[in-house]
Amino acid sequence: MVTQAKALMQRFVQRRAKKGAGQDYATSHWKLMYRELKRHKLARISLYILGFFYLVALLGGFIAPQGLESYSGEYMNSAPTKLRMIDANGKFHIQPFVYGLKSERDPETLRKRFVEDPEQLFPVKLFVHGSSYSFLGLFKTDIHLFGVDEPGRIFLFGTDSMGRDMFSRVVLGSQVSLTLPLVGVSISFLLGLLIGGISGYAGGRVDAVIQRFIDIVRSFPTLPLWMALAAAIPPRVGVVEMFFYITIIMAFIEWTGLARVVRSKFISLRSEDYVTAAKIAGVSDLRIIFAHLVPGFISYLVVAATLAIPGMIIGETAMSFLGLGIRSPATSWGVLMQEAQQIENVALYPWKLIPLLFVIVTVLAFNFLGDGLRDAADPYSHGNGAKSAKRKGKRKWVSLKSKKKQLEA
Amino acid sequence: MLRYMLRRTLIMVPVTLFVSMIVFIIIQLPPGDFVSGYAAKMATSGEIMDEQAMALLRESYGLDKPWYVQYFTWIIGILTEGDFGYSLSYNRPVSDIIGQYMGITIIVSLVSMVFTYVVAIPIGILSAVKQYSFFDYLATGFGFLGMATPNFLLAIILMFISFQWWGDPMLGLFSAEFTDAPWTAAKWMDLFKHMIIPVIVIGTSNTCELIRVMRGQMLDEMTKPHILTARAKGLPEWRILLKYSARAAINPIVSTIGWSLTTIFTGSTITAIVLNLPTQGPVMHKALLSQDMYLAGSWLLLMAVFTLLGTLISDILLAWLDPRIRMTRKGT
Numbered sequence: 039m040v041t042q043a044k045a046l047m048q049r050f051v052q053r054r055a056k057k058g059a060g061q062d063y064a065t066s067h068w069k070l071m072y073r074e075l076k077r078h079k080l081a082r083i084s085l086y087i088l089g090f091f092y093l094v095a096l097l098g099g100f101i102a103p104q105g106l107e108s109y110s111g112e113y114m115n116s117a118p119t120k121l122r123m124i125d126a127n128g129k130f131h132i133q134p135f136v137y138g139l140k141s142e143r144d145p146e147t148l149r150k151r152f153v154e155d156p157e158q159l160f161p162v163k164l165f166v167h168g169s170s171y172s173f174l175g176l177f178k179t180d181i182h183l184f185g186v187d188e189p190g191r192i193f194l195f196g197t198d199s200m201g202r203d204m205f206s207r208v209v210l211g212s213q214v215s216l217t218l219p220l221v222g223v224s225i226s227f228l229l230g231l232l233i234g235g236i237s238g239y240a241g242g243r244v245d246a247v248i249q250r251f252i253d254i255v256r257s258f259p260t261l262p263l264w265m266a267l268a269a270a271i272p273p274r275v276g277v278v279e280m281f282f283y284i285t286i287i288m289a290f291i292e293w294t295g296l297a298r299v300v301r302s303k304f305i306s307l308r309s310e311d312y313v314t315a316a317k318i319a320g321v322s323d324l325r326i327i328f329a330h331l332v333p334g335f336i337s338y339l340v341v342a343a344t345l346a347i348p349g350m351i352i353g354e355t356a357m358s359f360l361g362l363g364i365r366s367p368a369t370s371w372g373v374l375m376q377e378a379q380q381i382e383n384v385a386l387y388p389w390k391l392i393p394l395l396f397v398i399v400t401v402l403a404f405n406f407l408g409d410g411l412r413d414a415a416d417p418y419s420h421g422n423g424a425k426s427a428k429r430k431g432k433r434k435w436v437s438l439k440s441k442k443k444q445l446e447a
Numbered sequence: 448m449l450r451y452m453l454r455r456t457l458i459m460v461p462v463t464l465f466v467s468m469i470v471f472i473i474i475q476l477p478p479g480d481f482v483s484g485y486a487a488k489m490a491t492s493g494e495i496m497d498e499q500a501m502a503l504l505r506e507s508y509g510l511d512k513p514w515y516v517q518y519f520t521w522i523i524g525i526l527t528e529g530d531f532g533y534s535l536s537y538n539r540p541v542s543d544i545i546g547q548y549m550g551i552t553i554i555v556s557l558v559s560m561v562f563t564y565v566v567a568i569p570i571g572i573l574s575a576v577k578q579y580s581f582f583d584y585l586a587t588g589f590g591f592l593g594m595a596t597p598n599f600l601l602a603i604i605l606m607f608i609s610f611q612w613w614g615d616p617m618l619g620l621f622s623a624e625f626t627d628a629p630w631t632a633a634k635w636m637d638l639f640k641h642m643i644i645p646v647i648v649i650g651t652s653n654t655c656e657l658i659r660v661m662r663g664q665m666l667d668e669m670t671k672p673h674i675l676t677a678r679a680k681g682l683p684e685w686r687i688l689l690k691y692s693a694r695a696a697i698n699p700i701v702s703t704i705g706w707s708l709t710t711i712f713t714g715s716t717i718t719a720i721v722l723n724l725p726t727q728g729p730v731m732h733k734a735l736l737s738q739d740m741y742l743a744g745s746w747l748l749l750m751a752v753f754t755l756l757g758t759l760i761s762d763i764l765l766a767w768l769d770p771r772i773r774m775t776r777k778g779t
Contacts (some may be wrong), residue, residue, distance in 0.1 A: 254466055257705075257754045259712035262731060262747055263473070269735040269743075270476035352597045356717055359599060360732065375600065379721065384607045394600050401595040 071337060074414035081410020084403035091400060095212040099171030102206035103185045103192060106367055108169050110191065110201045113139065115387050116152045118196040118204075126156040135161045136192050149386070160190030196389035198377055207369055208393055214370035216400070218285055219350035223343050225289035230296025231339070235327060237297065238304025245301070252294045260291055264353060268362040277368040284363050288350045299342045303335035337415040345408035348401040355397055371397050452763055459759060464522075466751045471518045474744040485535075521741065532741030536734065541745045544730065551620065552726040555719075556711050558642060559649040563707065567654045568700070571661025572693055578666065586658060593655035599717045602648045606722070609644065620645075620724050645722055649714040653707055657700060664696035671695075702765045705758030712750050 075081055094101055121134045138158030144151050166185035173179050186192050195204035237248040267287045271280065307313065308331070316326050357363035358372025359379070366373070374393040378384050384391060482504050512520075524530035531541035574583040593601075620641045621634070668674070669692050677687045719728030727746055734743040 250462065253758075254462060254469070257462075257466065257709070257751050257758065258469075258747070259709045259716070259750045259754060261713040261716050262750055265716070265732065265735055266473050266743060266747055267476070269738070270473070348595070355597055356599060360717065360720060375603075378600075378603050381603070381606050381610055384603060385610055388607075391603070394596075394603075397597065397600070398592070398595050401597075402591060405591065405595060 067333075067337065071411075071414045075410050078410035078413055080406040081414075084406040084410070087399065087403045088407065091212060091396075091403075092216060094209060095216050096174070098209050098213050100173060100181070101183050102203075102209040103168060103182050104203045104206040105169035105171055106207075106210055106369060108202070108206075110197075112141070113152065113191060113193070113197050113201045114150075114199055116191075116193055116197040116201070117387075118389050119191065119193045120154070121162065121194075125159060131161070133161045133163075135159050136186055136190060138190055158190070160186035160192075162186055162192065195392045196387065198374075198390065199383075204374070204389065204392060207374055208371070208396060211369045211371050211374055211393065212396065214281065214364055214368060215351065215354060215372070215397075218281065218288070218354050218370070219347045221282075222285045222288040222292065222350045223346055225285065226293035226296055226346065227339070227343050229289065229293035230300055231332075233293070234297030234300030235304060235332075238301035239308065239323070239327060239331075241305075248297075249301075252297060255291060255294050258291075260353065261356060263291065264288070264357055265360070265362055268357055277365075280365060280368070284354060284357065288353055292346050292350060295346060296339065296342050299339060300335070303338060304331060307331050307334050337411075341408060341411045341415050344404060344411055347408075348404045351397065351401055351404070448766065451766055455759060455762055459755060463752060463755060466755070467522055467748055468518065470744050470748045470751065471514070471521065474740045474747070475514050521744075525745075531745040534734070534739055534742040536737045536739040537742070541742050544742060545727075545745060545749070548725065548727050548730055551724075552715070555620075555642065555645055555649070555724065555726055556708075556715055559646045559711050559715065560707060562646050563650040563654045563657060563711075564700075566650070567657035568661055568693075568697070571658045572665055572688070572696075574658070575662045575665030575669065576688065583662075586662075590655040590658045593651045596651075598648050598652055598714045599721045601651060602644065602718050602721045605644045605648060620726075645715070645718055645724060648718045648722070649711055652714065653710045657707075660699055660703075661696060664699060665692055668692040668696045698765070698768060701768060702761050704761035704764070705754060708757035709754050712754065 075085075099105070116139060119136050119139075121136060122131075123134055124130050125135070136159075137154035137156055138160065139152045140155045141150055141152050143149070162184055163186065164184055165181050166187075167180050168182045168185055170178055170180040184192070193203050193205065195208060197203055198207070233248060237245045264287055267290065268284070271283045275283070313326060313330055316330055321329075354363055354370065355372035355375065358370050359375050361376065364370040364373050371393045375390075375397075378390050378394070482501050485504075486501055521532055524532065529542060531545065533539075534541045534544055537544055570586050574580075574586040577583055596604075620638055622637050622641070669688075671692075674687055674691055677691055678684075715726060716728040716731065718724070719726045720732050723729065727750075731743060731746045733739075734746070
């Protein structure tokens with residue numbers, strides 16, 4: 039539906055571009071938006087960060103030195119390995135290397151810990167052979183981006199209580215943590231567009247019923263509701279099915295917000311002159327909706343969808359963290375945080391908080407990107423010079439104002 | 448005004464009934480029921496329950512009847528006798544368990560809410576008045592970070608800090624020696640000491656959001672012409688700020704009290720599980736996992752009803768604060 043709308047819009051834009059009025063008038067809406075977005079510094083940086091994260095997730099199996107199933111029982115709770123260029127004798131190596139690890143007992147706590155053994159030196163090599171995986175789902179291979187020769191070990195983020203490399207797991211977990219919100223938002227996007235559209239276009243009784251229903255869905259505290267729904271997932275389902283169950287549960291609540299945006303935009307656009315003109319010209323309802331109304335607010339919807347993503351990431355993390363979400367053998371950032379539930383674990387092995395860092399950075403990046411998109415969504419309204427700059431500064435902070443207006447509507 | 452209040456309250460009745468129905472359907476969703484889960488648990492400890500025993504157990508709990516019969520018995524019980532059903536895993540009436548945890552849950556939620564508003568509103572006003580100052584950037588930075596950190600993870604971090612500095616991770620709400628002690632001043636002190644972390648954790652994300660809203664609203668309000676008039680007439684600046692700008696700016700904050708409640712319940716559920724607080728969170732979690740449906744359902748229902756009540760209160764407050772809303776609503 040969305041692609042159809044996009045195609046229609048592109049055709050519309052192209053037609054308009056051919057006429058070539060003023061220079062700016064010929065530029066497509068998306069191009070203007072992109073131009074505006076590039077000016078927003080934080081949003082631009084966020085875009086790069088997210089692009090990098092998604093690239094890493096896409097190439098996950100290649101970048102992670104270990105696979106999901108690999109573990110090394112003798113290296114439990116090992117601290118992050120330090121990459122070095124200068125060895126104990128002060129000699130400089132052009133190729134970074136790591137020291138071997140030997141275990142010893144802490145004289146005070148008698149706990150096993152790992153110290154570097156300067157006798158053993160393992161240079162870090164590129165494109166080494168390791169566990170086999172399927173590259174981009176296309177072909178099987180066992181070449182990994184980096185690694186060290188046996189018996190050396192490289193744990194950039196340390197290991198967990200089963201001796202699994204945290205770096206690999208963060209990378210592989212990002213495949214779930216980063217795609218799940220996207221799929222979830224797409225589902226809520228469709229639902230919101232459909233139901234919000236019906237509500238806004240039909241109006242009257244249909245609108246009232248749908249709005250009450252949305253009110254009711256929103257009146258549930260999200261997490262308890264998610265927990266209740268997650269408890270309904272059969273205990274022995276496959277990884278892929280589990281992923282979709284969780285996605286649907288997330289989307290179940292998020293679509294209401296998008297539906298409200300769609301509805302309010304429909305209502306405000308419905309009475310525009312050009313819509314009346316189309317109606318008088320005998321254009322069908324469906325065509326009016328998709329050719330004339332949807333392109334008018336799709337950019338706002340993209341903004342709303344972007345801002346819905348952080349909530350989904352946190353939701354998935356929270357559920358997986360409680361053991362109600364993604365289950366092994368699959369992993370996600372929330373699953374990785376499970377070990378941090380015990381305070382002793384965090385106190386003794388602080389590197390177990392590393393996945394948290396990625397959650398925070400991703401959520402922040404999506405927030406900033408959404409803010410930037412919101413400023414860019416209406417490129418025509420921005421004049422040039424001081425006025426637009428002043429407006430931009432202000433608009434950043436009124437996120438909830440639109441929410442409130444919807445509430446009153 | 449009275450008519451508006453009455454009408455708004457009356458709408459609550461069908462909505463609440465509908466909510467209860469949704470709750471019941473959700474609770475019914477998991478495959479199997481309490482008895483099959485119970486049988487599986489018995490099987491792991493070596494005792495095999497035969498079909499007959501299971502059927503008998505189902506009959507005694509009323510689980511053999513179709514769902515709508517179960518629903519109506521449940522809802523009629525609640526309405527007529529305040530009977531929320533029977534918790535199968537605790538072997539006690541649900542209302543008993545709710546009574547035990549409700550007090551402390553409400554205290555924690557209310558304190559978190561007060562904390563949210565007491566912190567957010569002044570900071571929001573200040574960072575709007577001193578726009579682009581160091582304080583403003585600090586508040587904004589904190590606001591963003593607070594919104595991005597999932598609050599259960601914030602709980603872990605604070606626990607970690609507390610453990611590092613004072614050697615006590617402050618788990619639970621009472622120190623061991625006070626758990627069963629009578630309510631003396633020392634116990635209250637202990638409770639408040641333990642409540643610092645939960646309240647910060649539960650309140651932070653909401654506080655950060657409110658700071659942003661308050662700041663944006665204040666910036667809008669401070670440039671309105673009537674403020675200029677007031678200033679031209681020589682009113683003291685603090686009075687303009689508090690009596691005119693802040694009063695108008697607080698509007699959307701009031702209207703979202705209902706949502707604050709939702710976030711607080713959501714936040715408190717998971718925070719309570721992590722911090723091991725004796726509130727509804729862990730109870731609900733356990734009830735859901737063991738399919739103790741009446742207990743889980745009653746909690747979900749109560750929380751949804753509280754949220755509805757919150758929305759009702761904020762709607763009424765808003766109509767009282769802002770006559771424009773009252774007037775337009777009358778027409779619809």
